[in-house]
Amino acid sequence: MNDDLNGLIEQAKRVLDGNWLGKSTKPSPHLYPHQWNWDSGFISIGYASYNQKRAQQELSTLFNAQWKNGMVPQIIFNPDALGGYFPEPDFWQCERSPNYPKGVLTSGITMPPVHAVAALRTFNKATDKAAAKGWLREIYPKILESHEYLYRERDPLKEGLIYIRHPWESGLDNSPTWDDPLKAMKIDRDKLPPYERKDLKKGIPASQRPTDFDYDRYVFLVDLFRRLKYDEHAIYQECPFLIQDPLFNGILSKADEDLVEMGKVLGEDTKKIEEWHQQTNRSIRNKMWHELHGAFDVFDMRANEHVGTITASGFLPLLCGAPTQEEAQIMYDFLDSNSFCPMHDATCFSIPNYNLEGDYIDTKNYWRGPVWINTNWLLMDGLRRYGFNEKADNVKHDIVDIVRLWGFHEYFDPFKEKGIGYGTDNFSWTSALFIDAASELLESQ
Ligand code: 2M8
Numbered sequence: 242m243n244d245d246l247n248g249l250i251e252q253a254k255r256v257l258d259g260n261w262l263g264k265s266t267k268p269s270p271h272l273y274p275h276q277w278n279w280d281s282g283f284i285s286i287g288y289a290s291y292n293q294k295r296a297q298q299e300l301s302t303l304f305n306a307q308w309k310n311g312m313v314p315q316i317i318f319n320p321d322a323l324g325g326y327f328p329e330p331d332f333w334q335c336e337r338s339p340n341y342p343k344g345v346l347t348s349g350i351t352m353p354p355v356h357a358v359a360a361l362r363t364f365n366k367a368t369d370k371a372a373a374k375g376w377l378r379e380i381y382p383k384i385l386e387s388h389e390y391l392y393r394e395r396d397p398l399k400e401g402l403i404y405i406r407h408p409w410e411s412g413l414d415n416s417p418t419w420d421d422p423l424k425a426m427k428i429d430r431d432k433l434p435p436y437e438r439k440d441l442k443k444g445i446p447a448s449q450r451p452t453d454f455d456y457d458r459y460v461f462l463v464d465l466f467r468r469l470k471y472d473e474h475a476i477y478q479e480c481p482f483l484i485q486d487p488l489f490n491g492i493l494s495k496a497d498e499d500l501v502e503m504g505k506v507l508g509e510d511t512k513k514i515e516e517w518h519q520q521t522n523r524s525i526r527n528k529m530w531h532e533l534h535g536a537f538d539v540f541d542m543r544a545n546e547h548v549g550t551i552t553a554s555g556f557l558p559l560l561c562g563a564p565t566q567e568e569a570q571i572m573y574d575f576l577d578s579n580s581f582c583p584m585h586d587a588t589c590f591s592i593p594n595y596n597l598e599g600d601y602i603d604t605k606n607y608w609r610g611p612v613w614i615n616t617n618w619l620l621m622d623g624l625r626r627y628g629f630n631e632k633a634d635n636v637k638h639d640i641v642d643i644v645r646l647w648g649f650h651e652y653f654d655p656f657k658e659k660g661i662g663y664g665t666d667n668f669s670w671t672s673a674l675f676i677d678a679a680s681e682l683l684e685s686q
Pocket of ligand 1: 268277279280315411414440
């Protein structure tokens with residue numbers, strides 16, 4: 242078993258080497274040929290256990306593309322790989338914004354802010370603490386600025402809850418949660434700018450990717466942003482998709498906590514960040530708790546109501562300590578039920594991204610049911626925070642086992658009998674977080 246795991250860790254490192262672009266790592270060889278925001282966070286967590294320099298560089302390269310208003314873009318385009326993805330810089334036209342940074346090519350939206358979590362982990366794993374502290378001093382103010390941007394520009398009601406303005410900002414592009422908000426958008430197909438999907442030309446079945454209906458709305462939103470020159474105030478007035486998401490806010494609040502830790506190492510005043518964390522947790526608890534479902538739910542700011550479609554994202558606030566112990570227990574009972582694959586059930590892997598008994602379950606379609614390693618890695622920490630250690634260990638073992646059995650895929654079928662991973666192969670965050678989980682398992686033996 243140990244030889245097996247050591248061999249697989251070496252294989253995972255080779256996947257990351259293959260996706261290494263010189264200063265950062267692309268998510269996969271063909272489907273995603275550029276640098277992605279939260280992918281880089283997860284990738285640096287993997288590097289942190291064996292290559293401190295790369296872990297630092299991954300995050301530093303990302304933050305070199307930070308916008309002047311503090312936003313960390315969703316994609317930093319690789320100029321040598323243009324032409325293989327949609328949408329690319331010619332479509333985003335971010336130079337229309339006065340906040341667009343010089344010398345880099347980026348998209349005009351952001352993603353869940355995992356970077357403080359990744360940076361603290363990188364620092365904590367460093368053996369040469371003095372050198373790592375030098376890097377921490379450089380990255381800390383940049384991450385702080387990115388949180389300032391979110392609280393300043395994306396929290397109009399000053400609740401400590403950030404809205405996202407595009408499904409791509411959630412990281413969970415075609416989650417069933419977005420179905421209703423996307424259907425409610427009134428768009429005129431004839432007025433959409435012409436576009437060509439590239440994701441369907443990479444050998445992945447269309448049934449495992451978002452639909453054309455989804456893409457039309459993704460494109461409508463990008464077109465709106467560029468017409469409004471990426472002005473956040475104008476976007477807030479006009480954007481039909483404005484969502485407060487428990488995954489995004491749960492990650493932000495956990496990242497606040499980790500930023501405080503980093504600040505303390507550096508002797509900085511962290512009072513403001515502590516207040517953000519407290520307020521975000523309070524508001525997640527007060528505004529996002531869904532009594533009926535027993536989990537946190539997305540709040541649609543346009544419809545002014547909960548969306549009511551619970552996915553595994555609804556459990557993410559375990560990570561930042563938002564729920565009370567009582568709420569956490571209610572969530573746990575739901576999470577460890579047939580809906581999300583209970584422990585000791587030999588037929589499935591935990592934790593599918595969407596309720597296995599839900600109306601829209603599709604276990605091979607992207608964010609509509611498969612198991613994803615990144616969200617599970619975060620949920621593992623959330624479970625541990627509330628003392629659900631056996632379940633956390635079970636999630637860790639499943640992360641390792643699913644990769645051991647089916648390889649370094651992007652996402653996986655939750656049912657063991659299917660025996661299959663989906664999407665692209667040689668996927669970076671699967672490899673990186675496998676390295677992290679498998680190394681911890683080996684150390685604990
Ligand atoms: C997927 O999203 C991109 C757009 O950002 C796409 O479908 O083209 C998502 O899984 C997202 O979470 C991930 O960061 C990205 C790259 O791995 O791919």
